[in-house]
Amino acid sequence: MSIRLRSRYTLLSLTGIALLGSGSLVYAQALTVYSAGPDALIERLAADFTAQSDIDINVFQSTTGQVMARLESERANPLADVVISASWESAVALSQEGLLHPYRSPNAESVPDFLQADDYVAQGISALALVWNRNSDTPMPTDWADMTDAVYANQVTMPDPAQSGTAFELLTGLVTAMGEEATWSLMEALVDNGMIVPGPNARALNPVLQGAKSVVFGAVDYISLGQQADGEAIEVIFPASGTVIAPRPMMILASSPMQDEAEQFIDFVLSEQGQRRVAESYLMPARSDVEAQRPTLDELTLIDVDSAAMGAQREALLARFRDVIGG
Amino acid sequence: MMATREGGRFSWPKGADIVLLLTAVALLLLVGLPLVYILLQAIFPHWSRGDFGDALAHVWPTLSDPSLVTLVGNTLRLGVAVVVACALLAVPLGALRALTRVPGGGLWDIVFLIPFMIPPYIAALSWMLTLQTRGYAQQLSGIEASGFLYSFSGIVFVMVLNVFPVVYFAVSRTLMSVSGRYASAARVCGAGKWRALWRVTLPLSTPGIAASLLLVFALTIEEFGTPATLGAQAGYHVLVTGIHQRFSDWPIDIPGAAVLSLLLVLLAMAAFYLQHWLVTRRSFASQTGKPVLAERAELGPWKWPVVVLFGFVGSVAVLVPLLAVLATSLSATLSSGLALDNLSLRHFEALLANRGGALKALSTSLSLALGAALLTGILGALVGYLVVRAQVRGKRLLDLLSLLPNTLPGIVVAVGLILAWNQRFWPVQVYNTSAMLLLAYTCLLLPYPVRYASAAFRQMGESLEAAARVCGAGFVTTFRRILLPTMAPSLLVSMLLVFAIASRELVASLMVAPAGMSTVSTFVFGQFEQGSPGVGMAMSAVAIFTTTALLVLLTVFTRRHLPIAG
Numbered sequence: 027m028s029i030r031l032r033s034r035y036t037l038l039s040l041t042g043i044a045l046l047g048s049g050s051l052v053y054a055q056a057l058t059v060y061s062a063g064p065d066a067l068i069e070r071l072a073a074d075f076t077a078q079s080d081i082d083i084n085v086f087q088s089t090t091g092q093v094m095a096r097l098e099s100e101r102a103n104p105l106a107d108v109v110i111s112a113s114w115e116s117a118v119a120l121s122q123e124g125l126l127h128p129y130r131s132p133n134a135e136s137v138p139d140f141l142q143a144d145d146y147v148a149q150g151i152s153a154l155a156l157v158w159n160r161n162s163d164t165p166m167p168t169d170w171a172d173m174t175d176a177v178y179a180n181q182v183t184m185p186d187p188a189q190s191g192t193a194f195e196l197l198t199g200l201v202t203a204m205g206e207e208a209t210w211s212l213m214e215a216l217v218d219n220g221m222i223v224p225g226p227n228a229r230a231l232n233p234v235l236q237g238a239k240s241v242v243f244g245a246v247d248y249i250s251l252g253q254q255a256d257g258e259a260i261e262v263i264f265p266a267s268g269t270v271i272a273p274r275p276m277m278i279l280a281s282s283p284m285q286d287e288a289e290q291f292i293d294f295v296l297s298e299q300g301q302r303r304v305a306e307s308y309l310m311p312a313r314s315d316v317e318a319q320r321p322t323l324d325e326l327t328l329i330d331v332d333s334a335a336m337g338a339q340r341e342a343l344l345a346r347f348r349d350v351i352g353g
Numbered sequence: 354m355m356a357t358r359e360g361g362r363f364s365w366p367k368g369a370d371i372v373l374l375l376t377a378v379a380l381l382l383l384v385g386l387p388l389v390y391i392l393l394q395a396i397f398p399h400w401s402r403g404d405f406g407d408a409l410a411h412v413w414p415t416l417s418d419p420s421l422v423t424l425v426g427n428t429l430r431l432g433v434a435v436v437v438a439c440a441l442l443a444v445p446l447g448a449l450r451a452l453t454r455v456p457g458g459g460l461w462d463i464v465f466l467i468p469f470m471i472p473p474y475i476a477a478l479s480w481m482l483t484l485q486t487r488g489y490a491q492q493l494s495g496i497e498a499s500g501f502l503y504s505f506s507g508i509v510f511v512m513v514l515n516v517f518p519v520v521y522f523a524v525s526r527t528l529m530s531v532s533g534r535y536a537s538a539a540r541v542c543g544a545g546k547w548r549a550l551w552r553v554t555l556p557l558s559t560p561g562i563a564a565s566l567l568l569v570f571a572l573t574i575e576e577f578g579t580p581a582t583l584g585a586q587a588g589y590h591v592l593v594t595g596i597h598q599r600f601s602d603w604p605i606d607i608p609g610a611a612v613l614s615l616l617l618v619l620l621a622m623a624a625f626y627l628q629h630w631l632v633t634r635r636s637f638a639s640q641t642g643k644p645v646l647a648e649r650a651e652l653g654p655w656k657w658p659v660v661v662l663f664g665f666v667g668s669v670a671v672l673v674p675l676l677a678v679l680a681t682s683l684s685a686t687l688s689s690g691l692a693l694d695n696l697s698l699r700h701f702e703a704l705l706a707n708r709g710g711a712l713k714a715l716s717t718s719l720s721l722a723l724g725a726a727l728l729t730g731i732l733g734a735l736v737g738y739l740v741v742r743a744q745v746r747g748k749r750l751l752d753l754l755s756l757l758p759n760t761l762p763g764i765v766v767a768v769g770l771i772l773a774w775n776q777r778f779w780p781v782q783v784y785n786t787s788a789m790l791l792l793a794y795t796c797l798l799l800p801y802p803v804r805y806a807s808a809a810f811r812q813m814g815e816s817l818e819a820a821a822r823v824c825g826a827g828f829v830t831t832f833r834r835i836l837l838p839t840m841a842p843s844l845l846v847s848m849l850l851v852f853a854i855a856s857r858e859l860v861a862s863l864m865v866a867p868a869g870m871s872t873v874s875t876f877v878f879g880q881f882e883q884g885s886p887g888v889g890m891a892m893s894a895v896a897i898f899t900t901t902a903l904l905v906l907l908t909v910f911t912r913r914h915l916p917i918a919g
Binding site for chain 2: 058059084087092098099100103105159161222224232236249252253352
């Protein structure tokens with residue numbers, strides 16, 4: 027009897043512990059931030075902000091795709107207050123749907139005009155690069171077109187523009203700089219040379235880190251700059267013929283019940299302290315008057331992309347890209 | 354309402370109605386509700402915004418996509434190949450374990466449980482790091498097999514190693530409970546050992562084996578990690594990768610993804626009816642509740658070959674991925690490869706410094722997994738009983754409903770749950786709390802206990818319950834004192850599986866984890882995304898060893914009760 031009783035209580039208390047442990051943590055008054063940015067960055071920003079303002083922050087940190095999927099499925103009852111995406115187009119689209127709260131931060135004065143709008147503003151900027159493994163048997167490349175050379179046969183990976191917003195920006199950049207036909211012949215030459223397109227950014231980069239491949243065509247620079255600082259034998263090369271940037275927009279949802287606090291958070295990220303945190307992640311700060319720890323807009327050759335026009339062609343470009351790599 | 358009609362039915366223990374009614378309601382709420390929301394989303398593309406316009410506008414464009422035929426074909430081919438390979442590998446292993454004295458006995462059960470605790474995408478990544486050019490295998494021995502790895506066979510190989518334990522455990526548990534008396538009877542009637550196995554023991558075990566193979570099929574067509582990691586390079590795309598693409602490419606196409614998910618569900622339903630047809634053609638009742646003395650054959654001269662076989666499978670399925678995880682987590686940098694001066698604990702130090710809430714993520718995952726195991730265990734036993742014994746209309750629907758989550762990609766269940774629970778009309782806010790994760794795990798993993806429990810009930814004669822009823826026991830007593838103990842072995846194994854899988858579930862966790870909370874898998878995924886594979890692998894290693902240690906402790910402390918220790 028007592029044994030049976032005990033086992034029943036054990037079961038009950040285990041269930042109780044499990045439910046408590048998984049704790050229904052309902053945060054009463056905290057700002058909810060959905061972020062696609064670097065993990066460590068948003069954590070530091072949140073901690074600094076809370077220390078300064080006494081406003082708690084809950085972060086949902088994931089990829090841009092996941093953040094957007096979550097926003098879309100929460101349409102009936104939106105929960106996010108602030109969204110930080112890695113894709114400029116996503117902000118443009120949300121803005122066009124009227125889902126954003128207009129706000130110009132006083133700290134955004136030294137953010138270049140093309141990196142802000144009435145209802146979104148850049149947090150930081152990354153650029154696209156070639157990432158080359160120093161231990162490989164290949165010479166150090168200098169430009170995109172080098173990758174069609176026989177030395178790099180079967181040695182190149184590229185993130186899938188369908189799954190990586192930044193790789194899509196690169197595609198639009200090449201189309202802008204070289205014209206459609208030249209871009210597709212370049213892509214065909216790359217595929218003929220054995221380039222693979224294994225998936226989103228991290229999946230294109232990992233084979234190069236271990237040495238299975240030698241170069242990433244169109245890697246996001248800040249991740250690789252961080253790895254290089256951590257001792258990985260890689261070089262981040264910005265092609266001389268020009269590259270594209272991927273600004274990371276921050277926005278406040280119009281549905282947010284905490285718009286004052288959300289505005290304070292945007293102000294904080296754009297403050298000198300916040301922008302220094304951005305710089306520590308090897309991103310370019312959005313503000314031109316905060317020092318970067320890496321090459322900045324002035325030092326890179328940039329291709330000026332009309333992202334609204336290119337965004338409109340997205341489906342067509344991706345379909346053509348799929349054709350090229352599939353065929 | 355139903356409980357008041359007591360005495361109306363003789364085949365029905367007292368108190369059963371109310372319990373079973375509650376069970377059915379729970380099942381409808383857990384599985385039916387998200388499914389209905391997904392269905393509505395497929396029909397009404399603007400449903401998530403509360404708009405019924407453009408009904409069915411998405412169905413035809415999605416279904417007329419010419420690449421869909423390839424996707425469906427690839428999915429089926431993969432599912433069938435993995436089922437066949439699993440059967441060839443795991444049925445002999447399970448039979449050997451159940452019917453003979455394999456040296457090591459219960460130890461192999463623990464070894465074969467570990468593949469469940471290695472998340473599929475980590476396993477696939479480990480095989481990549483091992484077999485690709487300049488991978489660990491080449492660094493150690495010059496072997497390189499990227500051609501094999503990035504091919505259909507490579508994908509099947511990695512997936513089989515992930516899921517074969519489902520079949521191994523089902524076969525060994527079922528055979529253990531069937532063998533003994535019936536085989537002895539056959540032997541008495543003059544059948545040889547092999548004849549008894551082929552004509553009596555194996556056929557009687559059909560429900561358990563068929564159910565596990567169905568599970569494998571469902572798991573394979575639903576699995577995302579392996580096809581996503583290896584499939585892109587192999588040029589092998591399946592439905593699930595298509596669904597994910599619609600969910601994660603801007604602009605997000607939830608209606609299109611919902612339509613594709615319903616296709617997957619149809620595939621699984623076809624498999625379900627095939628299995629149903631197989632196991633209901635005749636009766637498999639073989640358990641009378643009388644204690645069975647497991648009579649295991651001596652292996653004699655075959656002892657060592659069998660040990661080598663078990664050891665080989667164990668090291669390929671467990672050792673290789675674990676070593677690759679450890680090697681990556683202990684290397685200062687990936688580019689310096691396996692070298693003594695590259696040995697570093699810095700990734701583990703980063704974890705210990707609690708970077709990104711690693712330890713909190715671990716405890717969150719473990720407690721949620723425990724909660725999910727208990728919930729699905731209780732519910733699974735009840736649903737299993739309801740499906741096998743109850744004489745109610747619509748029980749086939751309940752049976753199907755309890756299996757469906759296994760065929761639904763995690764991401765679809767997650768979106769269904771968000772659509773269903775993130776509504777203003779619920780009196781209690783469930784969305785954006787950890788309860789969502791518990792709901793997601795319970796929904797996704799309920800099929801395991803249900804399959805195992807209903808297979809156990811099918812093999813259990815009704816005489817046991819009749820006897821209990823004659824002695825005056827009500828439903829609750831009968832269930833607790835007779836039915837639960839009889840099927841405890843199967844149920845516990847399935848709960849261990851639930852625990853193992855819930856502790857590392859990725860896809861749904863990414864979607865429904867409340868802001869500010871991370872689980873082991875979302876943490877690991879984040880580390881990979883942010884370009885810190887070392888920290889990600891370190892976290893995986895910690896999680897795999899913690900869950901394994903917990904299970905080993907559990908089996909040691911409860912040696913008598915847990916089948917897993919033999």
